Amino acid sequence: MSRPDLSAVDGGNTVEQQATAWFVRLRADDASERDRQAWQQWLHADPGHRTAYGRVEALWSSLGEFAAAPELAVRMPRPRMASRAPRRRRWLAAAAAATVLACATGMAFLLLAPRAVESAYRTDIGERRSLQLEDGTRVDLDADTRVQVRYDPHQRLVRLEGGRAFFRVARDSARPFLVQTSAGSVRALGTRFEVSRLGDAADVTLYEGSVELRGGADAARPATRLGMLVPGQRARIAGQRMQVTDAAVAAGSAPGWLSGRLVFNDTPLPEAVAEFGRYSFKPVLLADPGLASYRVSGVFRGEDVEGFIQALGEVYGIPEHHTADGAHVLGKTP
Structure with missing residues (x-):
């Protein structure tokens, strides 16, 4: 039987060794x-399995000209083979060629161990971005x-x-x-949700699945479990x-900002103004402290800050003027 006997692979990382056995077998x-x-x-x-096999292939490629050096011996898991000597010799020749997994001490699987992967992403004012992470998770970033x-x-x-x-x-x-x-x-394990930073607070809206919320942790205390959302x-x-x-979101829906x-x-006016700040290089400023008690309901285009200000004027009679650099100032100046 030419298929590797994966049940005979023992010790170390079994999946990594199975990937190695297949890598060698397919090159015989x-x-x-x-x-x-x-x-x-x-x-x-x-x-x-796919992840482990990909690491084997990547390491083979990274060794370049050293990948076929027969003097770099490697301890390979041996499959149970038929007794015919020519086939066994051919398989062992392939194993010798698979020196991709060798290192000076013979601890090849240390090179194959999963490592942490770190990345940073950002969007500018007025820019949205969609990402797919290595596990298939999709992340949509709002502006700024x-x-x-x-x-x-x-x-x-x-x-x-x-x-x-x-x-x-x-x-x-x-992996949570x-x-x-x-x-x-x-x-979360598998779900759809939105997280917003709001100064020292954070808003979490759940669209599908379930999530557990915890308070912030620091050197003085661990994170506190706060509860679950549905x-x-x-x-x-x-x-x-x-x-x-209640967020009043339909199952399977998505945040409106994904489409602009x-x-x-019933959103506090300062929070609504901050939302428009993600999309406009000309900020909206509240000159009158009393405006903080106003609340806003409606649907607006993110880039249409003028339309938003006009609506505030029509509904609440809030005056507006501009600074020298073009910023929008709402309310009477002191």
Whole structure:
């Protein structure tokens, strides 16, 4: 039988060794179509198989001219083979050629161990961006947003340093998905939710699945579990507490800002003004402190700050003037 006996592979990282056995087998001169079909079945049986095999191929490529040096011996898992000597010699020749996994001490699998991957992404004022992370998770960044992403073998971590993001999380039961802010964090396995930074607070809106919310952690205290959300709920995290309200979002829907719409539902005027600040280089300023008590409802285009200000004038009679640099000032100046 030419297929590697994967049950005979023991010690170390079993999946990595299985990937190695397949890598060697497929490069033997007697590799058959049956071998390739069996390899495909193994590859698709678990996402970790494809990841492990990809690391083997990547390491082979990285060694370049040293990849075929027979004097670099490697301890390979031996499959149980038929007793015919020519086939066994051909397989061993392929194994010798697979020195991609060798290192000076013979501890080749140390080179194949998963490592942490870190990335940073940002958008400018007026810019939106959609990302697909290595596990298939999709992240949409609103304008003026900054995130740091760190994936390691134990968890998937996104730190939202500013702005707003919408997450469609790929399932991975072995690695929880965490979104951290200075106010607290969100833990999910597979779900759709939005997180917004609002100064010292954070807003979390759940569209699908479930999430666990925790308060902020620091050197003096660990993160405090605050509670769970169900679809259609929004929570504000601040000061180690969360306040839950109905978000009035339909199942399977997505935030309006993904299509450039800003949706306000009894939103405090300062928060609505901050939303437009993501899309306009000319800020909107509230000159009258009394305007902080005003609340806004409606749907606006993110880039149409003039239309928003006009609506405020029509509904509330709020006056507007401009500064020398073009900033919009709402309310009477003192």
